[in-house]
Amino acid sequence: MRREHSARHSAAATFLAAALLVALAAVPAGAGSDALRERAARVVRAHEQARERADRLRAAHTDADAGTAHTAEPRPDVAAGAADTEAEAAERRRKALRAELWDLLWTRARDAGDPVAVDASGQAGHCTPDRTPAPARGRPSKRDGAAARSRSSARDGAAARAAAPRPAARTEAGTRAGAAAAWTAPTRGYWLSAGYAERGSRWAHRHTGQDFAVPTGTPVYAVGPGVVRATTCGDGFGRQVLVRHPDGYFTQYAHLSRIDVRKGQRVGPGRRLGLSGATGNVTGPHLHFEVRITPYMGSAVPPLEWLRRKAVEVVPGAPGD
Numbered sequence: 001m002r003r004e005h006s007a008r009h010s011a012a013a014t015f016l017a018a019a020l021l022v023a024l025a026a027v028p029a030g031a032g033s034d035a036l037r038e039r040a041a042r043v044v045r046a047h048e049q050a051r052e053r054a055d056r057l058r059a060a061h062t063d064a065d066a067g068t069a070h071t072a073e074p075r076p077d078v079a080a081g082a083a084d085t086e087a088e089a090a091e092r093r094r095k096a097l098r099a100e101l102w103d104l105l106w107t108r109a110r111d112a113g114d115p116v117a118v119d120a121s122g123q124a125g126h127c128t129p130d131r132t133p134a135p136a137r138g139r140p141s142k143r144d145g146a147a148a149r150s151r152s153s154a155r156d157g158a159a160a161r162a163a164a165p166r167p168a169a170r171t172e173a174g175t176r177a178g179a180a181a182a183w184t185a186p187t188r189g190y191w192l193s194a195g196y197a198e199r200g201s202r203w204a205h206r207h208t209g210q211d212f213a214v215p216t217g218t219p220v221y222a223v224g225p226g227v228v229r230a231t232t233c234g235d236g237f238g239r240q241v242l243v244r245h246p247d248g249y250f251t252q253y254a255h256l257s258r259i260d261v262r263k264g265q266r267v268g269p270g271r272r273l274g275l276s277g278a279t280g281n282v283t284g285p286h287l288h289f290e291v292r293i294t295p296y297m298g299s300a301v302p303p304l305e306w307l308r309r310k311a312v313e314v315v316p317g318a319p320g321d
Contacts, residue, residue: 040298047097054090105296115232121263122231183224183310186289190214192316196302208300209290216285218276222267238280241273254288
């Protein structure tokens, strides 16, 4: 009797173990990361919806105020207060969503060894400006090379900023004037290659930014006022600079051959951050430009739409233009 009970128990245990193995085999590899990525994408969408609502309410409030300035009867304070409250509520929701996304992605970035999370100043990767080696891949034209060499001197630095269209003549002191300064494109003489959200064998999922095809050695500029959050190297983005702007968004400039700024440095629109290149995971020289809600991968938003909100129109262009 005991032998029969033991045999039944053993058979049941074997069956349960086999069922567990089948269940585990049915879970695809990376399912956890997929779930995290989907959750982050949902938060990004909710954040942008909250941001759009807050912007819309503020714009409507401003228009209403402008309208009442030309009428004999001012708008009732109750209506004005209600509009302000709705805009403030939308802004609070946006900030709460950003905080949730930040915590979610920072943990993943830290665990994955993302340089932005673990080596924001680039010291471990030896990619501070004075230690950045010359470009390893791609060769600029003779004209671009001469421009890059002349612009690297302190004497010609101000001239390079002045030559960049739209507020490039501003110095770092001008950054303190804030977001009122005009914004600009991240580079010149480009044509647009891989776009945001494109699919392809080069990316694990979708492309997270906009690529500007330019020769190695082409100057790369800050698109607006802000503070350098990170200057890193060593991962798929190669040498990169991350700038935080007054509206809380971050812009990323990746695959650089040279970095000309440091973590914590204030920059203005048109301030040169470095030179384009082909470092990291690339097939040729270009600038990868990305806009993020947080400093970390997984929080990207459409970069050209974001630039349009800053009154910057990026012209597609074509090779040879």
